[in-house]
Each structure stands twice: as C-alpha cells, then as structure tokens.
Amino acid sequence: MTKYLKYFLMVLMAGLNSLCVLAQTNNEVPQMADAMRANGKIYVVVAVVAIILLGIFLYVIRLDKKISQLEKKGK
Amino acid sequence: MRQSWWKILSVLLLSYTLIAGFLGTVPVKPILNETIRNLYFHVAMWFAMMIFFIVSLVYSIKFLRSNNLKHDWYAVEFANSGILFGILGIVTGAVWANYTWGKPWSNDIKQIGAAISILIYLAYLVLRNSLPDLDKRARIGAVYNIFAFFLLIPAIWVIPRLVESLHPGGMGNPAFNTKDIDSRMRMIFWPAAVPGWTLLGLWITTLRIRTRILEEKQLTND
Numbered sequence: 673m674t675k676y677l678k679y680f681l682m683v684l685m686a687g688l689n690s691l692c693v694l695a696q697t698n699n700e701v702p703q704m705a706d707a708m709r710a711n712g713k714i715y716v717v718v719a720v721v722a723i724i725l726l727g728i729f730l731y732v733i734r735l736d737k738k739i740s741q742l743e744k745k746g747k
Numbered sequence: 748m749r750q751s752w753w754k755i756l757s758v759l760l761l762s763y764t765l766i767a768g769f770l771g772t773v774p775v776k777p778i779l780n781e782t783i784r785n786l787y788f789h790v791a792m793w794f795a796m797m798i799f800f801i802v803s804l805v806y807s808i809k810f811l812r813s814n815n816l817k818h819d820w821y822a823v824e825f826a827n828s829g830i831l832f833g834i835l836g837i838v839t840g841a842v843w844a845n846y847t848w849g850k851p852w853s854n855d856i857k858q859i860g861a862a863i864s865i866l867i868y869l870a871y872l873v874l875r876n877s878l879p880d881l882d883k884r885a886r887i888g889a890v891y892n893i894f895a896f897f898l899l900i901p902a903i904w905v906i907p908r909l910v911e912s913l914h915p916g917g918m919g920n921p922a923f924n925t926k927d928i929d930s931r932m933r934m935i936f937w938p939a940a941v942p943g944w945t946l947l948g949l950w951i952t953t954l955r956i957r958t959r960i961l962e963e964k965q966l967t968n969d
Contacts, residue, residue, distance in 0.1 A: 718769045725765060729758055732950060736748045739957050746964055 754950055760943030764791075767935050774929050778847055785843050786932060787940040792836035793861075795945040799829035799952070800868070804896040807889035819885035820959045822892055823875065826868055828952045832944075833865045848913050857914040860902040867895045867902075 708715045748754065768787040776783060803825035810818035840858065841851035852858060871891055878884040907914070915927055928936070 714769060718766060721765055721769070722762070725761060728947075732947075732954070733748065733754075735954055736754075736950070739954055739961070740749055742961055743957065746961060 753946055757943055757946035757950060760939045761947060764935060764939045764943050768940070771931060771935060773932060774927070776927065779927075782843060782847060783927070783932070785839065786928060787935055788944075789836060789839040789843055791936070791940040791944040792832045792839065794941045795948045796829045796832040796836060798945050799825045799832065799948060800896060800899060803829060803892060807892040810885060810889045816881070816885055816963075817960070819889060820956055820963075822889060823872075824952050824955045824959065826871060826892060827955065828948045830865060830868050830872075831951075832948055833861065833868070837861050837865065844913075853913060855914055856910045856912050857903070857907050860907055864895075864899045864902045867898050871895050 708719075764787050768784055773781070773783050803822045806818045806822035806825060809815075810822060837858070840861075844853065844855075844858075845851040848855075871888065874891055875884050875888040878887060
C-alpha cells in the first residue's frame, strides 16, 4: 500500500514539476494586455493621479451640495 | 449644487490636463527630461494664485468704496485661495528644483520673491484676526490688502527680471521661457491647465464664501 502511495506521489510530483516548467516557459513569451506596463509604467501614474483628482472632485461636489442644503434651510 | 456649468468645465479641463499632460509628447530637453510636464501643474499654480490675488484686490477696493462687508469676505477668501495656490506652487517648485537644480532651495531670486509675497499675504490674515472690531478689521484689512498687492508686483514681476536666476526665463520674462515649450504643450497649458486649476480654485473659494455668509447669518439669528 505504502509502495503504491510512493509511486503515486512520485508521478504527481513529476507532473507538477513539468507543469511548473511549462508555466515558466509560458510566462516568458506571451504577454497580453500590458498597456499598464508600457512606457516605464507611466499609465500607472496617470491612474493614480486620476484617482486623486476624482476623489477631490467628489469631495468638493459633496461639500457644495451640503452647503446648498444649509442655504435652503436658512431661507 | 449652484451654477454648475463652469464646475463641470473645471472637471473636464483638469481631466484633459492630466491625461494629455502625462501621455502627450513633449520636447526632449537635457536636465528637464520628463519633468517638463510639470508646466501643467507647477506653473498653473502661479497663474491661479495671481488671478486670485487680483480678484482679492478688486474686492478690497470695492469694499473701501461701498463699505459692504460682503465685499470684504470675498477679498479674504480670494486671498486665502491665492495663498493656498502660492504655497502649492512653492512646494512643487522645491520638489522640481531638487531634481533639476540639485537642491530644493537654492535662495534663487524667484524662490525668495515668491516666499516673501506669501509671507506678506499671511500677514494680511494675521492682521485681520488681531482686530476684534468688525468694521475696523475690514477697513484696515482692505487697505493692507492693496498694499500687499503692490508689494507682490516687484517681488514676483519686477525684481526677478533684473537679477540672474536659475529659473527658466531668466532676464526678460521671469516665469518661463516660451522657447522651451512647443505648440503641443501650449495646447494643453493655455486652454486647459490654467483655466482648469483656476476654476477649481474658484469653486473652493465660492464654497468658503458661502460658508462664511451662512456663519454670519447664524450669528445674527442667535
């Protein structure tokens, strides 16, 4: 029984190993949809700054709405 | 939200400034490299600051002519926004200088001039808050604000033209060398970056003015 288990494990390891090698060779060649990594990853910076600006805009818009509500209450 | 078309315009212009500012092509220059893109952000701060200080001056003069306290509030809040953009300009300038001039602060005439003018405007806020009497505060504040503006002119417009400097532009135009940027950059800077940042500052200023008016109303109601 233990003998069979040993064989089974060995085959499994070999299979996993070959899968790993396959995955590695796969990683080296086809890279798709990598716009975010092009041009020194400048698009990442664009995304970060866009998020910051979006956050500031949302904040200012909410503040504006709040003040508008207060103005309505005062009247 | 009130009168929202120019607020939407500000969002659109700034989004365009960011996307095109990062992804558009720029002239290739030694030392500057990609940092030339800072034109859309650092330089726009100074334009916005100058516009807010001019508007603040106009409202101070208006206050002295009309004695309407509302004009005084407008003057203070525009000065506040001017100071905010001035500080942002000086800080971003220091970051930029660190990588192009070698150190963040090199006692360059333009850095000193900008720092002095911001200190003069900070003194305006301190002076106002040291006067408890409302009318006196508004009147003396308005007079000082006019004085401050006429110190701003030599500090950032005149003296930098007379002295050697590390800052681009040099003798002649103190702020920037128009030959360094090309038409692609101009198409982002003038129609989008300057009005975009100015409108965002204006938006924040109007919010502060409206808050101030609400506060005054509450005080008179209580």
